[in-house]
Amino acid sequence: MNFEEEYMYEDSGNETSGDDVDFGVEADGCSHTNIQAYEEEYQFEVLSTEAIVQHMIDCIRDVNTVVQIPSTTTRILLNYFNWDKEKLMERYYDGNQDDLFKEAHVINPFKKQTTPTKIKSSKKLSGTEECDICFMVLPPAEMTGLECGHRFCYQCWNEYLTTKVMEEGVGQTIACAAHNCPILVDDQTVMRLVKDNRVRFKYQHLITNSFVECNRLLRWCPSPDCTYAVKVTYVDSRPVQCTCGHTFCFACGENWHDPVRCTILRRWIKKCDDDSETSNWIAANTKECPKCNATIEKDGGCNHMICKNQSCKADFCWVCLGPWEPHGSSWYNCNRFDEDEAKAARNAQEKSRAKLQRYLFYCNRYMNHMQSLRFEHKLYRSIKDKMEEMQQHNMSWIEVQFLKKAVDILCECRQALMYTYVFAFYLKKTNQSVIFEDNQKDLETATEMLSEYLERDITQENLIDIKQKVQDKYRYCDGRRKALLEHVHEGYEKDWWQYSET
Incomplete structure (x- = not known):
């Protein structure tokens, strides 16, 4: 079996329990973030599992055309350098190769190894070997090992590798079964010695998953049960859209969170994880x-x-x-x-309460827009029924598309507003922050009106009036959303924004 054949398998490579709480959750059916403006500047490619495996094989081939070493050794070296071919090449030719192979825990393929295992003379004369794991005395044909020279029976190797893969979840870094031997087991050896197809499948899964996770230019789609990964040419905080329809930030893996930056969003998510469950109860029932x-x-x-x-x-x-x-x-x-001491205590308490109330103010509005966004997928179903009904009232398919367009923009506005409250929570009061809050207020007001229009009953009598109002409002919402985001981005470029240490 050659290297390519070993890796041609079907595997998601992306395990998820689906139980994690995520404060950046995107509503089902509402993944309609417009990324056309970003695509011209930020190119990305969505890869299936098979394409990921082929990409891994291509990386190995690219290196092998230059360094001429076994493919499985190349794979271990690339993994050691997080699949950065340039770093591997630079180290291979500019540094000490013996040190390189030693650090990567592989045997230098250009040097013949002497077998360290000392076979007892009585066993050697009788043409047998003793397995140092099970101590069975077996013919040499029933023993095997790595280039380091440590040999064990096939059964012990199979059990050792099965335990590593299935119980410990180790793929890339399985070391030799000999005590304190750091040499890594190569892919061909694992596939040759493991007999159970479940173990082989899991091992292939671990290799593929590790390839994506340690490669900075690849990221699994974070959508539950999605098996695709996204490949970029350079890492940046930009939106990418998976084939499944999920849009996320490539840099941090969270749902696309414009206008807030990744570092601020991480602080917010951590704060929400720490505070949100108990903050309301603490505010109502405790003192300090x-x-x-x-x-x-x-x-x-x-x-x-x-x-x-x-x-x-x-x-x-x-x-x-x-x-x-x-x-x-x-x-x-x-x-x-x-008395003075009581005043000081009360002042400290009031300051703490004010800080908590400020957090709850922004958190409640953030969560409210998140909840509204999650409910919009129900609105999609309702709108679909309305569109079908309108077509029965002598309107063409094209004429009723304004409703779907309106819901798409409504979702984009909800998502933008949700993250504006994260941005505002950490923002210090300045003249520019006042302008930002005015833009936020304007967008929020228009978004609520658009949502109200879309939830009204559409009849033959009010059809023309509703259509005009919806079209006018979603165009206005889209314009205000873009104006708000442009203002924030301009502030990033001109260093307008000052942040608190909240």
């Missing part, structure tokens, strides 16, 4: 210790609080957050409410 800021819940009627933080144990009043000692017998009235 005025000394150590630990979150405290009041579980009784007494207002005398003792912090349970072992390094704090502060005594304070739940009502005014001042120290408990001065309250004396009049603690019900909090007669020390205006």
